[in-house]
Amino acid sequence: MRISVSSDMTSGVAGKLVAELESRGHEVLTHGALSPEERDDWAWASEAAARDVADGRADQAVVCCWTGTGASIAANKVPGVRAALCADAYTAQGARRWNDANALALSLRVVSEPLLGEILDAWFAGAASEEPDDRANVAHVDGIAAQPSAR
Template identity: 40%
Template sequence: MHGNAVFVECCHISEQRSQKNMKIWIGCDHAGYERKQEVIALLKERQLEVEDCGCDGERADYPVIAKAVGAAVASHSGDMGILICGTGIGMSIAANKIRGVRAALCADAFSTKYTRLHNDANVMCMGARTLGSGLALELVEIFLDTPFEGGRHEKRVHMITELEQEW
C-alpha cells in the first residue's frame, strides 16, 4: 500500500495472549522494517499477542506510525508499544506527544531496564541504524520482562501524568 492510509488501523497478527493479558503494538518507518520483522518473530515465539501498525516496507512518515501505536497503547491500559525508525529519536518525540504515552529511547540494557523500573515506560523506541539485531532483540526482552518498581517512583510518574493534563 502507498500513502499514510495503511497506518490508520493496525492489523491483527496473533491470537495468543500473554499471562498478563498484554498486547504489544508495534510499528516502524521504512528504515525499521527489517528490524520490526525480527522483533515480531521474537514476540510470536514468546506467544505474545501482537498488533502490527505498519509500515509494510514502503516509505513511511514516522509521526503517523508513532500516532497509531501511541494511541493504541494509551487507550489499552497494560498494553505496550515498540517503535522502530532509523535512530528511534523521531519516534520517541512523536509518541510522547500522545497523552498517556511514556515512550523511551532504548539504546542500552541499563537504560532500558531503568525506564521500566523507574519511569513505567509503556512504549520503547529503537534505532534500526544504531542497534544490531542481537542487541535490539535483547532490549525488547529486557523492556517486556522488567516490571515497574512502583514505590517512590509512582509519585513521579503521576507527576508526569499531571503535566500532560496541564498542557
C-alpha cells in the same frame, strides 16, 4: 501481552521485531511500514501505536524509526504514553523500573538483532517500581501535558 509495533521502514530489526515478539508469546498489532495501506511516516506510524496503548487496544508499544528519536517524540505526545528510546539493555530495564515506560522506542540503525534480544529481555523482565517517590514521578509526568505551566 498485546504489543503494538510501528516502524517507518522495514529495514534493520523492523523486519525481525514482529516474529521476535510473537516467539515470546505476545500478540502483535502493526502500524506504518509494517501494515499495508497505512501511512508509513514515523510521526503517523508512531502515533498510531501509541494510541493503541492509550486507548487500551494494546498493553505496550514498540515504536521504531531510523534513529528512534522521531518515533519516541511522537509517542510521547499521546497522553498516558511514556516512551523510552533505548539503545541498550540497562536503559530498557531502568525505563520499565523507574519510568513505568509503556512504549519502547528503537533505532533501526543502531539496534542489531543480538542487541534487540538483550533489550527485549530487559524490557519484559522489568516491573515498575512501587516506591512512592517513583509512582509520584510517573503520576506527575502523566499530568504535565494536561496542566498549564506552574512557573
